[in-house]
Amino acid sequence: xxxxxxxxxxxxxxxxxxxxxxxxxxxxxxxxxxxxxxxxxxxxxxxxxxxxxxxxxxxxxxxxxxxxxxxxxxxxxxxxxxxxxxxxxxxxxxxxxxxxxxxxxxxxxxxxxxxxxxxxxxxxxxxxxxxxxxxxxxxxxxxxxxxxxxxxxxxxxxxxxxxxxxxxxxxxxxxxxxxxxxxxxxxxxxxxxxxxxxxxxxxxxxxxxxxxxxxxxxxxxxxxxxxxxxxxxxxxxxxxxxxxxxxxxxxxxxxxxxxxxxxxxxxxxxxxxxxxxxxxxxxxxxxxxxxxxxxxxxxxxxxxxxxxxxxxxxxxxxxxxxxxxxxxxxxxxx
Numbered sequence: 036x037x038x039x040x041x042x043x044x045x046x047x048x049x050x051x052x053x054x055x056x057x058x059x060x061x062x063x064x065x066x067x068x069x070x071x072x073x074x075x076x077x078x079x080x081x082x083x084x085x086x087x088x089x090x091x092x093x094x095x096x097x098x099x100x101x102x103x104x105x106x107x108x109x110x111x112x113x114x115x116x117x118x119x120x121x122x123x124x125x126x127x128x129x130x131x132x133x134x135x136x137x138x139x140x141x142x143x144x145x146x147x148x149x150x151x152x153x154x155x156x157x158x159x160x161x162x163x164x165x166x167x168x169x170x171x172x173x174x175x176x177x178x179x180x181x182x183x184x185x186x187x188x189x190x191x192x193x194x195x196x197x198x199x200x201x202x203x204x205x206x207x208x209x210x211x212x213x214x215x216x217x218x219x220x221x222x223x224x225x226x227x228x229x230x231x232x233x234x235x236x237x238x239x240x241x242x243x244x245x246x247x248x249x250x251x252x253x254x255x256x257x258x259x260x261x262x263x264x265x266x267x268x269x270x271x272x273x274x275x276x277x278x279x280x281x282x283x284x285x286x287x288x289x290x291x292x293x294x295x296x297x298x299x300x301x302x303x304x305x306x307x308x309x310x311x312x313x314x315x316x317x318x319x320x321x322x323x324x325x326x327x328x329x330x331x332x333x334x335x336x337x338x339x340x341x342x343x344x345x346x347x348x349x350x351x352x353x354x355x356x357x358x359x360x361x362x363x364x365x366x367x368x369x
Contacts, residue, residue, distance in 0.1 A: 041071070043190055045078050054213070055254065056220065156181045158198075162290070167192075170205040171212065174290050176231075199231040201290045204246075215253075218269065223248040228261075229287045242266035242286035252276050285311070294332045301326040304345060305363075312338050317362045323349060326368040 044061040047053040053061070065075050156165060158175040165173050168186050175181050179198025187193075192212040194202075204212045206225025214221040216232035218239050226246020232239035241250045243261045250267040251258035257276040259267050266281045283295045285307050294311065296304050302324035305316045311334060318324065326349055332341055342353045342361060351366035 040190055042074075042078065043188075045075055049079065054215070054220065056222070056251070152185050153182050154185050169207060169210070169212075172203040174201040176200060176289055196230055196232070198233060199229070199289070201227070201229045201287055203227045218253055220251050220253055221248050222251075229290070231286065237271040239269045240266055240286055242281055242284055244284060244287065250276070288334055292334050294334060296328045296330055296332075299328045300324060301328055301346070301349070304328045308338070308342070308345075314338060314359045314361060316342070317360075319362060319364045320351075320366060323351070323363075323366055323368060 041061060041064045044053060044057050044064075047057065048061065061075075065071050156163060156175060157180045158177050161177055163175040165175070165181075167173065167183060169192060171192070173181060173194075176199040179196070179200060181197075181200060182195045184193065187210060190210060192207070192210050194212070194214045196214055196216050200214075202212075202214065202223075204223055204225050204227070208224055212223050212225075214230055216230060216239065217234065218232055219230075219241065221228070221230055221241055223246065226248055227244040228246070228248050229240075229242045229244070231241075241248065241261065243263055243265055245263055247260065247262050249258060249260055252269060255276075257269075259276060259278040261267055261278060264280060264282050264284060265278055266284075266286055267276060267278055269276045283297060283299065285294050285296075288294045288307075288311055294307065296307075301318070305318060308314070309316055328345065330345070332344060334341075336344070338361070339353060339355055342363070346353065346363060346366065348369045349366040352364040354362045354364055356362055
């Protein structure tokens, strides 16, 4: 990456809005050479010196930069060597000038003005579909919230999620798309994936339908790379982040409005239904746990009817105990 990226990270660190992954990138860049270290120190010092400095004129960044480029291009005047004053005095004298130059050279509008305005979207009782400024699409599950910049910067596409959402990300190799939740950070360039991180659940999941993503638990070194038909599952009890195959991708059943089972055990199928419909299902005959289930079922079907369809081959009796409690009685694997 070029120096623009790392200068933007220095600014973000000074503003206190840098991510853990970006901090690692910045530290690694600073250690690469003494020149990088000096650059970092000078920018930080300029920030301190100019924090309370008020410019006595209005800035027009685009015009100033264009004028500066024109001067550099057309000037035939030999370079004049000037002896520098002590560093601290020099910094105090040119703090304002450096701000102007940084504004032109390193996208002042993105990094040295107020942060970009963020949009907040809430999906209360139904799924919400929206399109972001870069063309990416998001399906926000009911009870979830999403916040994002009205316009993405030239270097990144940050998203903040509470709850669950499915993302269809427009490809852009120069601007990683990053979804941050309470417990995890998902980074992609272009893909289709689902993120579920519900506050009162002891696990979070990320499932990939297309492409490749990196999933990292916040404030931890635990991370995995996922590709198509894989998902990452974090277990809070064991503090473990694991990658598993998921050819059915029922993690996105809420979006596609159907559940798919292909040679799935009855035990796993019932667990999926419990998560999908927020219910408890008691299987009386524990010997049926390994029975094989295959088929596709609409999530719009009432749960009682869906359970009856799902277990019809095993001739299981479905009993409704309450709106959230169901019992499966008798039956045998076919």
